[in-house]
Amino acid sequence: MNGKKKKQAVRIEELTDIPASELESLEESYRLDGAIDIKKVQQDDDLWTLIVTFAV
């Protein structure tokens, strides 16, 4: 035991160029896939990027 907490290994998927209209259903779908974190980044007025984290 060295007292340090072992960091969790993760897998990241980044889906770009998502139309705003698709954003909500995609978030829901990623949650069903077991995503532990979802970040939304707006690329421009219409397009978004989702950065999704999964535990490994």
Add this chain to the structure above:
Amino acid sequence: MRYLSVIFTLYLLSACSSLSGTPHRSEDLQAELVSLKPYFAANVLSLYNQKRGDDKLSYRNEVVMARLRAVDLYYYMFINELSEDHKNLNIGTDTSVMLLGAMGAVSTVSGTQAIYSSAAALVTGAKASVDKNVFYESTLQALVGQMNANRKQVLAQIYAGLSASEQDYPLLNALIDIEAYFQAGTLLGAIAKINEAAGQQKGAAEAEIANTLKGKFFKTEATDILKSFITDKPANRQRLADWLKQQKLTVSVTSFLHMKEFAALRAQAAAELVTQ
């Protein structure tokens, strides 16, 4: 030639300024090192082997403690010199640069100004070179900290050995550990340890972000077919996930259905799963 003599004089002056990062010790270190000399004789191992029982154990401990003390004394002198040299260099050369710059500024003769300015540049260049190559710039403090940590680690190992019998921790083993203790107090040992730690951290960081998948949103006919397939029956989502595993694909169902890169495979999945 005249400006060269100015530089030389300033360097001599710089060598005179002395500030120590550690307090002066009252004892005579060289005299103490001389008194420890018998424990560094070539015959310590044969003397040790001639002894029996408690005598052997106490002789082992005596030799080990004497050699540890000698290593500590040399280490103290090394750190002190390192600290003083660095300070002297900084104070001396900084003063030289300021003086030469000032002399260049007040001089009314343009030729003399040029000489003083070039001399200042020379001293600045020399200082930068020595700092970088010999004292690793401002990392000196970190290196000393690393050396202290390395030494403590080996010292704990030696102390653990000294609590064991002479059969379990013979003098030869102890001497090998003392050599490691000496090496732990060198700049090369500190750099090696820092590099080792940095390598381990880099490996850990790479492991965390090793699996990153990036793709553009791109819906196809197969996307709609498969979306209907997985929403009709919740179990079908798992069937599609299992199919992805069979294809040795590490991707979520959602990304598979919407990333451009998987367009061809989506058509294949639709053909194999939905028409069954």
